[in-house]
Amino acid sequence: MKNNFFATTPGIVVVGAIIGLLAILLQKFGNPANMGICVACFERDISGALGLHRAAIVQYLRPEIMGLVLGSLIASIVSREFKPRGGSAPLVRFLLGIVAAMGALVFLGCPWRTILRLAGGDGNALFGFAGLAVGIFIGTLFFRKGYSLGRSEKQSTMAGAIFPLLIFGLLLLYVLFPQVQGQPQSGPLFYSVKGPGSMHAPFGASLGFAVIIGFLAQRSRFCTMGALRDLFLFRYWHLFLGILALFVVAFGLNAAFGTLKLGFAGQPVAHTDSLWNFGGMVTAGLAFALAGGCPGRQLFMAGEGDSDAGIFAIGMLVGAALAHNLGTASSGAGIGTYGIHATVIGFIICLAIGFAHIKRA
């Protein structure tokens, strides 16, 4: 621990601040507003790029997701923390990933984007953040009762490497089949020609910045879900100071760049249905808590060889596809036809998983 500055409280504050800075720069370079980095949105876009859903406005093989995993992979190899492990209720984690993505896409954002939306002045994100906090709080009640998905076990190097290798494969696809201006397809990949999926920073910035974030987040264990969970469970502010730093820097830069827009109506890639902004994130927050990490943290753990986290991330990819195919995802116009159904069913699934995994009376 003494060799790891980033695991100290000043360290996590620095990491949060850097994430805030790079996220706002990515927005400046072309990513959608208040979406410099959003793990749920970007996994949804990747899902679309691969044709798992065919919502034409959200299809792009976001290099940020690859960068986050590769950054963590590099950090874990350098620090000798790459440890292939898994086998802790994988199918449960897969299902939690599906539920998490579907809940997050009712609100339109993962916890990172919740903070970026708040930092951009989007008042609707207050309801999302409140929902996230309530969902995670419910999760901590399960932990207090002895909830556990069980121990993971050491696995083969190959098992730990599969997720990073899949990520390499996606990167290769991106390089082999780059976007053709104005064309909705390039080889096997789908590319949005309008909408949020068409808005993106240049490849190098997207990948490079995300590698930096992935590296720092692996070293510091940055986790937005953990930030709230540790606060509720232990009154520990350590991780929370990290997300606070992210917010402060992103808010300051939005103010400096003139991209701060306070209010509720007409916010970018957002809707004003407060109840379901809240509800969607209660479901997502509970799913993150039960799975042991926010979507970003799951990617970083997958990068260091945790195949259970990799399965959760793939669950999110599938959940995002389902959200668009089944009409549960929201849009700027409002919640989807079946958004409420997905939120409620997802919440019930989480409760069932929670109660089923309480180990002691």
Place this chain on the structure above:
Amino acid sequence: MREVDTRGFSCPQPVLMFHEAVKDNADEPLDVLVDNQASLENVTRAAQKNGYQVTAHDVDGTVTRLELRR
């Protein structure tokens, strides 16, 4: 000697297990086995916050024994 084995668990369970172990018996020495760096840091941070001196001993390159003493 009391021992808490957190191997295979990731946060928050190792820290919860630490709290559970010291809840009614804070002064008796306690050893905590951890098998990943994040748990090592989290348990160390939690123990230090609760007034313990923490000494880490590498067991086999993967597992670390944290000796928590008041």
